[in-house]
Amino acid sequence: MSDDKLLDAIIAQTKLTKKQTDKQQKIVETAIKLFAEKGYANTSTSEIAKAAMVAEGTIFRHYGTKDNLLLSVILPFIKDSIPTMAEEVFTEIMSKNVGCFEDFLRALLKNRLHFINENREIFQIVVKELLYNDELRKELLPFFADNILHRITKVINTYKDRGELIDIPSHTIQRMIFTLIGGYFVSRFVLQLDNCDIDEEAEIENLIRFIMDGLRKQ
Incomplete structure (x- = not known):
């Protein structure tokens, strides 16, 4: 199982959950796609926020840190x-x-x-x-x-x-x-x-x- 396949599987599962708002869903999907493309260490929360079209503060409010964002999924x-x-x-x-x-x-x-x-x-x-x-x-x-x-x-x-x-x-x-x-x-x-x-x-x-x-x- 490759890194991309694992991340794709995680994205697919997040689509099935009913516990997240549309905004959270967008943040999560965007973050995982960027992690897959650029690597976790090379992806910043500001990049995630920009690609998801939300304020960076929204990510911090919901998840606190980038690690917590990934752990949440x-x-x-x-x-x-x-x-x-x-x-x-x-x-x-x-x-x-x-x-x-x-x-x-x-x-x-x-x-x-x-x-x-x-x-x-x-x-x-x-x-x-x-x-x-x-x-x-x-x-x-x-x-x-x-x-x-x-x-x-x-x-x-x-x-x-x-x-x-x-x-x-x-x-x-x-x-x-x-x-x-x-x-x-x-x-x-x-x-x-x-x-x-x-x-x-x-x-x-x-x-x-x-x-x-x-x-x-x-």
């Missing part, structure tokens, strides 16, 4: 779309003949890295809000737990039953894997601790080796 989209998106992702991954757990991890990492690369700015905004906004975490994390973590646990159980994984609780394995992979995505795409060119294939293999074998020299 992203969050309903996430809630409505996570179940379907999660189903599509796991169906696609499991259709790749993932014969062992290592194959599953590799397919999952490649899938999510591609998605985040294509939707980097949206990912950054959502993660930053989750890090600092307690209410948002309480609101969104149950959706992630029910639709993503639950599915990962089911996959872990499958490979545990085959005798591939160590005999510790599946939710513990899931939590450790999610912490490692989630931390990697956040450090790379949000905190941007390392700005040098990255060999993505090598990064994926290093993550897999670390998850499967750890640090101790065998």
Whole structure:
């Protein structure tokens, strides 16, 4: 899914809501189109206001900040779309003949890295809000737990039953894997601790080796 397609899907959903005034609807649609064309960071609230033919103060009155404007449409989209998106992702991954757990991890990492690369700015905004906004975490994390973590646990159980994984609780394995992979995505795409060119294939293999074998020299 590309950035444009994701933003187009968000626009389509905003058209279905009855909670916004015509002016708010125009602001939201204009903002998302400009974000898609120019990038979030390169779009100012004054440009949005001009294109939507409203005063810039109207945007601030309704949304406060540019981040809040984007979040106001992203969050309903996430809630409505996570179940379907999660189903599509796991169906696609499991259709790749993932014969062992290592194959599953590799397919999952490649899938999510591609998605985040294509939707980097949206990912950054959502993660930053989750890090600092307690209410948002309480609101969104149950959706992630029910639709993503639950599915990962089911996959872990499958490979545990085959005798591939160590005999510790599946939710513990899931939590450790999610912490490692989630931390990697956040450090790379949000905190941007390392700005040098990255060999993505090598990064994926290093993550897999670390998850499967750890640090101790065998």
